[in-house]
Amino acid sequence: MFNTQKQHILKVSELTKKARFLLESELSVVWLSGEISNFIAASSGHWYLSLKDAKSQVRCAMFKGNNRTVQIRPANGKQVLVKARVSLYEPRGDFQLIIEQMTDAGEGLLQQKYEQLKAQLQAEGLFDHGYKQPLPSHINTVGVVTSPTGAAIHDILHVLQRRNPSIEVIIYPTLVQGEGSAQQIADAIYTAYERDEVDALIVGRGGGSLEDLWSFNEEIVVRAIFDCDIPIVSAVGHEVDTCLSDFVADMRAPTPSAAAELLSNDKAVQIRQFQTLTQQAQLRFESTLHRLRHALHQYQHRLSRLNPIAQLRLQQQHADELRGRLLQSLKDKYQYQQHVLTLVAQRLQHASPARNMASARVKQVDLTHALKSAMLRHQDSKHMRLSMLAQNLNVVSPLATIARGYSIARDASGKIIRRVDEVTMGDVISVQVSDGELKAQICDKSNGHSQLASRT
Structure with missing residues (x-):
């Protein structure tokens, strides 16, 4: 006989519950790559399948709240990468995975690497908006x-x-x-x-x-x-x-x-602001969504320990509602920012210099005509003054005096002779009259007689 007096005898349900608790608390979330087999899409919307490699296989379930986001079509023989919670199905004592995400194996590995590096760099602050520079104006x-x-x-x-x-x-x-x-x-x-x-x-x-x-x-x-x-x-x-x-x-x-x-x-400032707001909204959305997913995972983990399937589905529904409200809020903010951008664009268009170009051109034409008229009047005034000055100059000109019968005598150097003692006998002088010039030689100074030498 076995001695069972000092041993605590477990029920099967207690054993499976303890095993489930240990699995979920120790392994939590894992990433797993494998080939799909025994795939079943149930009428409830849940997926049931097995993941296998050359040596082993494991049963998996993916509830409809998660499989809606899957972008590939699961099929037997397809290689996939999954993110799953390790669990145990207590009624049968079956070890299983609860799949949360599923992607193609090739892109999935890259996506996993992408998410890990993104989280690392984000934790270092490389994505912080405080480091971002505005574009030059x-x-x-x-x-x-x-x-x-x-x-x-x-x-x-x-x-x-x-x-x-x-x-x-x-x-x-x-x-x-x-x-x-x-x-x-x-x-x-x-x-x-x-x-x-x-x-x-x-x-x-x-x-x-x-x-x-x-x-x-x-x-x-x-x-x-x-x-x-x-x-x-x-x-x-x-x-x-x-x-x-x-x-x-x-x-x-x-x-x-x-x-x-x-x-x-030309509207670089407004577009920059719009792009920045959109990027900020996107990052806030991703951050909020990540926080909600993390909270959802915590809720699911806590609820799964008590196996309240109905409550788990309720929390999934609540998370979907929050996601929808968040998306609607983001959409409303996006539309508002778009409306603000439209108003700014209209104001810029209203303030465009093109609206004043027509009146400016008319004013330019008027000013051009006025300038030409002023220049013509100024030119006529200067012409009249020039004519008056020419007339006045003609009045005092020695040529006018000569034309009235007078003449001008000059010595050989061209100096005007004003007195008789300014010449000597034999000097050759020139006499300017109205229609030409005479050359003469002084032969007698007493009576002013001179001998005509030549005429030019």
Whole structure:
């Protein structure tokens, strides 16, 4: 006989409950990669499946509150990466996982790495808004860190040429994907910083998969952007793509073309404010959502220890409601900011100098006519005065006196002879009359007779 007097004998339900508590308290949340098998999508909306590898398999469940966010189609044989809570199904004593997130294995591993690095850099403060610089209000030169042969540089140059051809563009060529591309991107950013030849810097490329855009999630690129004192606009991929470079940059543009428009727009201040508010709202949304998810996980963990399935579903519903209210609040704030931007744009348009151009042109024409008339009157006045002065000059002119029958005698040096003692016998003098000049030689000074020598 077994001696059971000093031993506490457990019931099966007590054993399974203790085992479940130990599993959930010790392992909590895990990331797991494996192949789907025995997949069942129940009518309740829950998913049931097994994850296996070459040696083992484990049962899994994913409730409909979580599987709504899954972007892949689960199927037997598909390799996936899951985030799950380790648990135990007490009624059968089965070890199982409660899946919270599911992604494709390839992208899932990258996504996990993305989230881990994002959390690390965010904890270090690299994404804090206190470090972000405003874009310059007046931009003469723009630097672009991207592939010199990609579609992004053509889009940027096209937009800048169309919107503001006076902006000079300096390209810092680099690979944007593949081995060594992250180091090249970081080196190009440091080169632009050291040369100090641009007012703002665009760092980006065209769209692609998570793997294609991964260079802009590398820590070396994020830290290069953070270290650069030049205002940087991150323009990676399409609007739906978000890289870590977007969080650390001073401004994020949804596309390379949008980045060029942002730096060449006459309404740069208003757009910058709008983009900043949108980015702040997005970060606040992500932070709030992360906090709510964490709280939800804590609630689920506490409730799961008591196995209140109904209460768990109620908390999931409450979390969905909070998420909906948060999204609606974000949407309302976004619409309000959009309305404010529209009002500012209308005010700018109302204050545009183009409205006063027509009246200014009319005034310019009137002033031009008035100036021409004044110049003509002034010219006529000067002509009249010139005529009067000419008449007065003619009155006192010796030529007029000569014309009335007088003459002027000059010696050989051209000096006017005023007295008889100013000449001597034999001197040749010239006598100017109204129609010419006479040459004469002094032959007798007493009676003033002279001998005519020649006539000119």
